[in-house]
Amino acid sequence: MSGTFGKGHHLHLIDGSAFIFRAFHALPPLVRKSDGVPIGAVAGFCNMVWKMIQDNKGDDAPTHAAVIFDKGSHTFRNDMYDLYKANRDAMPEDLRPQMPLTRVATEAFNIACKEKEGFEADDIIATLAVQARAAGGRCTIISSDKDLMQLVGGGVEMLDAMKNLRIDREGVFEKFGVYPERVVDVQALAGDSVDNVPGAPGIGIKTAALLINEYGDLESLLERAGEIKQPKRRETLINHAEQIRLSRRLVLLDEQTPLDFTLDDLEVREPDADVLLPFLAEMEFRTLSRRVAEVLGRDAPAIADTPAIADAPQVAEVAFDTASYERVGDAAALQRWIDRIYEFGYVAVDTETTGLDEMICELVGISLAVEAGQACYIPLIHKASRGDDLFGSDELAEGQMPVEQVLEMLRPMLEDPAILKIGQNMKYDLKVFAQLGITVGPIDDTMLMSYAMHAGLHNHGMDALCERYLGHTPIPIKPLLGAGKSAVTFDKVxxxxxxxxxxxxxxxxxxxxxxxxxxxxxxxxxxxxETLERPLVPVLAQMERSGIKVDRDTLSRMSNAFAQKMAALEDEIYGLAGRKFNVGSPKQLGEILFDEMALEGGKKGKTGAYATGADVLEDLATLHELPARILDWRQLSKLKSTYTDALQEHINKDTGRVHTCYSIAGASTGRLASTDPNLQNIPIRSEEGRRIREAFVAEQGKTLVALDYSQIELRILAHIADIPALKEAFARGDDIHAMTASEMFDVPMEDMTPDIRRRAKAINFGVIYGISGFGLARNLRIPRAEAQGFIDRYFERFPGIRTYMDDTKAFAKEHGYVQTLFGRKINTPNIGAKGPQAGFAARAAINAPIQGTAADVIRRAMIRMPAAIADLPARMLLQVHDELLFEVDEGHEAALINAAREVMENANDPVVKLAVKLTVDAGQGKNWAEAH
Structure with missing residues (x-):
C-alpha cells in the first residue's frame, strides 16, 4: 500500500538509542578480528533490526518505518535546565566508535534513519506519532522508554521488543497509575534520577498518581496544595511548585519538532542485497550474513578468518577498595542502584544466607555490582550482637530495610528478561530467591564460564578464580564466622x-x-x-527443589537387616581368619592377612601398618576367600552408614523429601556430581545396593518412572572409533555383550553361558575406561595373565578401538586437551607426565570424549525436558548418570514415557548425527527399585 500516509497505513518507529544501549550492555564485548574495532553493540543492534523485519509480517507489518536516533547530547532542555542529564556517565569508550556504525547499519537495511540537532529522539518520535494519528493511521513505537508512554492511545501503541510486550492505554495505567494524558503530571512530581529531573522531593510514582487522580491534573493540584492534610506533602508541593512545573516542561515531549521530511518519506523498502550483504561482511558478522543471505536468496559472502588482536578488558587494573562499597539502608539508595542496573542492562548478584542448605536457610543480605570497583550490600536481618555468649541478642541491627520491601523493589529487576543477572554458582542464588517466590532470569554464571574453558586445569570456586585471573586474594570468611563451638552464622556478623x-x-x-x-x-x-552449561542451571535448581520422597521406616528396617547380615559375615570372617578381631580395623586386618596368614603382597605404609585398601583386597580376593568377605562386609557397612542411617538425617522436615545438590562443574568430563546426599553412588550391582532404592517412593496417587539410556557409552564408542561389528550389532538389536563374547571367544550365540557373557561385559566397559590387565583381573577375580589375554584378544577382534586410543592420546599430547562430539574441551595437563601418573592421564584422556559425549547427551535431554513434559502432571526429580527419574500422576505414565523417551533418544540431534541410534529403557513403580 503506497500513496499519502493515512488510514490503513502502519508506522513503526524504532528507538535506535534504546536498541544500541540494550545491545551494548546485554552482550559480551566483541571486536572485529581484522582490526580490533569494537562491534558488540553493532552486532546486537543488527540482530534486533533483522528480527523486527522478520517478525512483523501479515496484518501487523509496517507500511512505513524509521529508526530514530539522538543527534547529540545538548538539546533545548539543557537550555531550560542546565543540570538536565548532568549526572549521566560518559559514554563507554568502546561504545563511542560504534554509534556511527549503527546509523550505517540502519541505512544498509534500507530503513529510514532520522535524527535532529537540538532535539531528542523522543521528540522526533512524538511528532511523527502525532502526525500518524492525525492522518488516521496506526503507529507502533518500538521501545520500553517510559517517557514515550505519554503518547499512547488513539492508534498509537508501544512494543517492548525484548519482552515482546505490547503497551496500550491499560498498560500505561498499570505502570503509572494514570492514563497517558496524565503521565507527564505524574513524572513531573516523581522526577527522574536517570535524567536528573528534580520533581517533588520525597514523592514517588505511587503517591504522585494518587494526587493526580484526586485533583485531576498537576496545575489543579499545585493551586490547591494548601488543602492537603499531610503537612510534609503540603509543604513540599508549595515550596517546590516552580521546580515541579519546570520538571513537567522537561518531561513533556515536543510534538511540533520541525522536521525536514514527511511520513511519506518513511515508506518501507525491501533490503538491497547488494548493499546489505557487503556491509555485514565488512563487519564480519558470519551468522547474520548467512541468515540474511538465505532469506534474500543469495550466497553468503566470504568472510576471512583473521587473528583476534584485542584482549579481555583489563578489569584487574581497577583497584579493589572495600572502603568504597556502599551499605544500602533505605529505599532511595536502593532505587538509585536499580536505576543504574537498568542503565547498564546487567548486574552481578550475590546472596548471603544463614547456611548452605537453600531449602531451609534464611536470606541475610544481597550484594549488587554493575562496574568494577563499585558494589553495594543490602543487609536484611543482621543482629545487633554476635550472639556468641549467653546474653546474645536477637534484636536486629539498625539501618536495615524490611525484607519484604527490598524483595518487592528488586523483584521486577530480578525477573526482568531484559536485565542479565550474573552470578558465581548462580544455581545457589536462584534457589534462595525461588524459596522467596522470585524467579530470577536470565542469568550468566562465571563458575560455568570457567568450567567451559578450563575443565581439568583447576577448580572453579570464586576465591581460586579471583586469585588466578584477577590477581587478588578475597576477604576470607572464616575470621568473620569464627570456628568450632563459637562459630556464628552470617546474620551475626x-x-x-x-x-x-x-x-x-x-x-x-x-x-x-x-x-x-x-x-x-x-x-x-x-x-x-550457551547450550550445555547455562541452560542447565534453572533445570537443576527446579529438580533440587522438587526433591524425592524417602520412606524413613523402610530405611530403618534396612538398617537393622544390614546390621544382622554384617554380624553373620563377621562370624564367617572369624572362621576364615581363625580368630576374632575388629573387622573395621585396617591395622588388625593387615596383621591377619600378611603376618598370620602369610598372604603375598603386603606393603607397610609410613605408620608401620599394612595397606588394606580396596585395590589390595581385590587383588587378594583372586587368591583367598577372606579378602572377598571383607570387601562384602565393607560394602554393607558403607551402605548402612552412608545410606540407611545418614539418609534419614537428610529428610527435610517440611517436605518429607530428600533434596540432593548437583555439582555442574565437578567432573571435567561434564558428568554431574550429587552431594548432600550423594544419590549417584548407590551401588546397583549388589542386591543390597539395589534394595536401598526401595526407600525412594512416590507420593500418594503418583508413580515413579525411570528412563535409562541403554549402553550409551558403548554406542558412542562404536560411533567415535568406527567399529563396524559393534555398529551392526546395535542396528540389529543384538545382545552386545553376548556378541562381543561370541566374537572374542569363538563361542556361537546359542552356546553362550552367563559366565562368558559376564566376562565380555566387564571387558566392554573396562576398555571404555582404559582398564589395565590388573584392573580387569580385580573385576573378574581372575589371574592377571588371563585378564591381559582377554584384553589383547579384544584389540585383535576390534582393531578400530586401538586406533582410536592411540589417536586420542596423540591428540591430547599435541593440544593439551581432548574434545567431546559436542565441542566440550577437557584439558589434559598431565598427559606428558612420567611414571604411574602417565598411565592414569592416558586412560582419562581416552575415556573423556566417550564419557563426556554421553554426559553432553543427557544434559541436552534434561534442558529440553521441561518444555516436553510441560503439559503433563509430571516433574523430573533425579539424574543418575545415564538415568532420569520422574514422578507422575497415576494414569499418565505412558504419556510421560513417550514424551521423555522422544527427547532422550533424539537429544544428540541436530548437532551430532550418530551412526548408532540411542535407545532408552523405561520402567515404573511405587518405588525407585521397581521403576529401575
Whole structure:
C-alpha cells in the first residue's frame, strides 16, 4: 500500500538509542578480528533490526518505518535546565566508535534513519506519532522508554521488543497509575534520577498518581496544595511548585519538532542485497550474513578468518577498595542502584544466607555490582550482637530495610528478561530467591564460564578464580564466622565487617564476567556454555527443589537387616581368619592377612601398618576367600552408614523429601556430581545396593518412572572409533555383550553361558575406561595373565578401538586437551607426565570424549525436558548418570514415557548425527527399585 500516509497505513518507529544501549550492555564485548574495532553493540543492534523485519509480517507489518536516533547530547532542555542529564556517565569508550556504525547499519537495511540537532529522539518520535494519528493511521513505537508512554492511545501503541510486550492505554495505567494524558503530571512530581529531573522531593510514582487522580491534573493540584492534610506533602508541593512545573516542561515531549521530511518519506523498502550483504561482511558478522543471505536468496559472502588482536578488558587494573562499597539502608539508595542496573542492562548478584542448605536457610543480605570497583550490600536481618555468649541478642541491627520491601523493589529487576543477572554458582542464588517466590532470569554464571574453558586445569570456586585471573586474594570468611563451638552464622556478623566481605563477592563476580565472557568465543566454547552449561542451571535448581520422597521406616528396617547380615559375615570372617578381631580395623586386618596368614603382597605404609585398601583386597580376593568377605562386609557397612542411617538425617522436615545438590562443574568430563546426599553412588550391582532404592517412593496417587539410556557409552564408542561389528550389532538389536563374547571367544550365540557373557561385559566397559590387565583381573577375580589375554584378544577382534586410543592420546599430547562430539574441551595437563601418573592421564584422556559425549547427551535431554513434559502432571526429580527419574500422576505414565523417551533418544540431534541410534529403557513403580 503506497500513496499519502493515512488510514490503513502502519508506522513503526524504532528507538535506535534504546536498541544500541540494550545491545551494548546485554552482550559480551566483541571486536572485529581484522582490526580490533569494537562491534558488540553493532552486532546486537543488527540482530534486533533483522528480527523486527522478520517478525512483523501479515496484518501487523509496517507500511512505513524509521529508526530514530539522538543527534547529540545538548538539546533545548539543557537550555531550560542546565543540570538536565548532568549526572549521566560518559559514554563507554568502546561504545563511542560504534554509534556511527549503527546509523550505517540502519541505512544498509534500507530503513529510514532520522535524527535532529537540538532535539531528542523522543521528540522526533512524538511528532511523527502525532502526525500518524492525525492522518488516521496506526503507529507502533518500538521501545520500553517510559517517557514515550505519554503518547499512547488513539492508534498509537508501544512494543517492548525484548519482552515482546505490547503497551496500550491499560498498560500505561498499570505502570503509572494514570492514563497517558496524565503521565507527564505524574513524572513531573516523581522526577527522574536517570535524567536528573528534580520533581517533588520525597514523592514517588505511587503517591504522585494518587494526587493526580484526586485533583485531576498537576496545575489543579499545585493551586490547591494548601488543602492537603499531610503537612510534609503540603509543604513540599508549595515550596517546590516552580521546580515541579519546570520538571513537567522537561518531561513533556515536543510534538511540533520541525522536521525536514514527511511520513511519506518513511515508506518501507525491501533490503538491497547488494548493499546489505557487503556491509555485514565488512563487519564480519558470519551468522547474520548467512541468515540474511538465505532469506534474500543469495550466497553468503566470504568472510576471512583473521587473528583476534584485542584482549579481555583489563578489569584487574581497577583497584579493589572495600572502603568504597556502599551499605544500602533505605529505599532511595536502593532505587538509585536499580536505576543504574537498568542503565547498564546487567548486574552481578550475590546472596548471603544463614547456611548452605537453600531449602531451609534464611536470606541475610544481597550484594549488587554493575562496574568494577563499585558494589553495594543490602543487609536484611543482621543482629545487633554476635550472639556468641549467653546474653546474645536477637534484636536486629539498625539501618536495615524490611525484607519484604527490598524483595518487592528488586523483584521486577530480578525477573526482568531484559536485565542479565550474573552470578558465581548462580544455581545457589536462584534457589534462595525461588524459596522467596522470585524467579530470577536470565542469568550468566562465571563458575560455568570457567568450567567451559578450563575443565581439568583447576577448580572453579570464586576465591581460586579471583586469585588466578584477577590477581587478588578475597576477604576470607572464616575470621568473620569464627570456628568450632563459637562459630556464628552470617546474620551475626557486624555490619561494618559484613559489607566489605559481601559487596566484594559481587565486585569479583562482575570482574570475572568481564574477563571470561569475551574469552568464551576466543577459546571456542561459546556453544558449549550457551547450550550445555547455562541452560542447565534453572533445570537443576527446579529438580533440587522438587526433591524425592524417602520412606524413613523402610530405611530403618534396612538398617537393622544390614546390621544382622554384617554380624553373620563377621562370624564367617572369624572362621576364615581363625580368630576374632575388629573387622573395621585396617591395622588388625593387615596383621591377619600378611603376618598370620602369610598372604603375598603386603606393603607397610609410613605408620608401620599394612595397606588394606580396596585395590589390595581385590587383588587378594583372586587368591583367598577372606579378602572377598571383607570387601562384602565393607560394602554393607558403607551402605548402612552412608545410606540407611545418614539418609534419614537428610529428610527435610517440611517436605518429607530428600533434596540432593548437583555439582555442574565437578567432573571435567561434564558428568554431574550429587552431594548432600550423594544419590549417584548407590551401588546397583549388589542386591543390597539395589534394595536401598526401595526407600525412594512416590507420593500418594503418583508413580515413579525411570528412563535409562541403554549402553550409551558403548554406542558412542562404536560411533567415535568406527567399529563396524559393534555398529551392526546395535542396528540389529543384538545382545552386545553376548556378541562381543561370541566374537572374542569363538563361542556361537546359542552356546553362550552367563559366565562368558559376564566376562565380555566387564571387558566392554573396562576398555571404555582404559582398564589395565590388573584392573580387569580385580573385576573378574581372575589371574592377571588371563585378564591381559582377554584384553589383547579384544584389540585383535576390534582393531578400530586401538586406533582410536592411540589417536586420542596423540591428540591430547599435541593440544593439551581432548574434545567431546559436542565441542566440550577437557584439558589434559598431565598427559606428558612420567611414571604411574602417565598411565592414569592416558586412560582419562581416552575415556573423556566417550564419557563426556554421553554426559553432553543427557544434559541436552534434561534442558529440553521441561518444555516436553510441560503439559503433563509430571516433574523430573533425579539424574543418575545415564538415568532420569520422574514422578507422575497415576494414569499418565505412558504419556510421560513417550514424551521423555522422544527427547532422550533424539537429544544428540541436530548437532551430532550418530551412526548408532540411542535407545532408552523405561520402567515404573511405587518405588525407585521397581521403576529401575
Amino acid at each position: 557486624p555490619l561494618d565487617e559484613a559489607v566489605p566481605y559481601a559487596a566484594e563477592d559481587a565486585d569479583i563476580t562482575l570482574r570475572l564476567w568481564q574477563v571470561f565472557k569475551p574469552q568464551l568465543h576466543k577459546v571456542g566454547v561459546t556453544q558449549v556454555y
